[in-house]
Amino acid sequence: MIFQDKTVIITGGSEGVGAATARKFADAGANLMLVARNKKNLEKIAEELRDKARVEIFAMDVSDADACVDVFKKAEFEFGRIDILINNAGFHQRGPFKEVTAEDHGTMVDVNLRSPIMLTRLVLPYLHEQGGGVIINVGSLAGRQPLPDQVTYSATKSGLRTFTFALFEELRGTNIKTALVSPGPVDTGFIMDNLDVVADLTMSQPISTAEEVAQAVLDLCSNRQKELAMPRSTAVLSRIVALMPWLRRLIQPVLERKGARVKRRLKAQAKQEQ
Numbered sequence: 001m002i003f004q005d006k007t008v009i010i011t012g013g014s015e016g017v018g019a020a021t022a023r024k025f026a027d028a029g030a031n032l033m034l035v036a037r038n039k040k041n042l043e044k045i046a047e048e049l050r051d052k053a054r055v056e057i058f059a060m061d062v063s064d065a066d067a068c069v070d071v072f073k074k075a076e077f078e079f080g081r082i083d084i085l086i087n088n089a090g091f092h093q094r095g096p097f098k099e100v101t102a103e104d105h106g107t108m109v110d111v112n113l114r115s116p117i118m119l120t121r122l123v124l125p126y127l128h129e130q131g132g133g134v135i136i137n138v139g140s141l142a143g144r145q146p147l148p149d150q151v152t153y154s155a156t157k158s159g160l161r162t163f164t165f166a167l168f169e170e171l172r173g174t175n176i177k178t179a180l181v182s183p184g185p186v187d188t189g190f191i192m193d194n195l196d197v198v199a200d201l202t203m204s205q206p207i208s209t210a211e212e213v214a215q216a217v218l219d220l221c222s223n224r225q226k227e228l229a230m231p232r233s234t235a236v237l238s239r240i241v242a243l244m245p246w247l248r249r250l251i252q253p254v255l256e257r258k259g260a261r262v263k264r265r266l267k268a269q270a271k272q273e274q
Contacts, residue, residue: 001221026053081126
């Protein structure tokens with residue numbers, strides 16, 4: 001897919017994977033509508049990219065239904081078209097299920113699942129009107145292999161995966177594509193700023209960079225895949241243990257010990273860099 005002059009809306013676009021994705025689309029000549037709650041962070045990334053691309057920002061909570069309507073109106077007003085929606089915004093409150101507040105469980109459902117469904121429904125008329133487009137949802141390998149201490153997060157990412165695949169089938173023949181990128185741990189503040197509460201099991205797996213996930217998003221816009229799970233080794237492992245749950249129970253203690261060592265190393269490195 002050629003991205004020159006295409007309009008891309010990216011939620012969670014101010015940092016991490018969202019910002020990395022914005023940079024790649026800017027390099028490809030796309031118009032950008034960046035969405036996040038923190039206006040100051042949005043302004044910072046927008047200023048960085050305006051030498052390469054037309055960039056607008058929209059500070060909002062993606063769980064706000066009225067704001068979701070308004071962001072598409074603004075994008076169409078500013079750029080005249082909408083071509084690609086990247087549902088990247090996410091929220092994760094880690095910990096045993098009973099220790100996470102009911103409010104935080106609800107926020108995970110709202111941000112990780114309800115919001116992408118709502119935004120996708122709102123963008124479809126724009127894409128149908130111009131004869132095609134792409135919707136990419138940023139999921140997680142936790143949606144392929146549910147994890148302890150990430151119960152609701154896993155559930156929302158599993159739901160997002162099912163939603164993406166079901167809509168993929170429903171939209172066959174319309175020239176509108178939905179797809180999902182499912183990364184394991186990613187080297188962003190989403191994980192690295194919270195290592196003490198990140199599960200050892202999570203950190204036992206290879207860590208992707210935000211740029212690698214962003215490239216996967218761009219690749220999915222242009223190819224026929226409906227899911228890109230990464231890194232490949234973890235994706236294969238998640239598939240195997242899903243088919244053989246007994247194997248997961250057998251190897252989990254080994255993986256947790258490995259993950260604990262990785263966390264200790266990363267925290268030591270961070271301390272040295274301070």
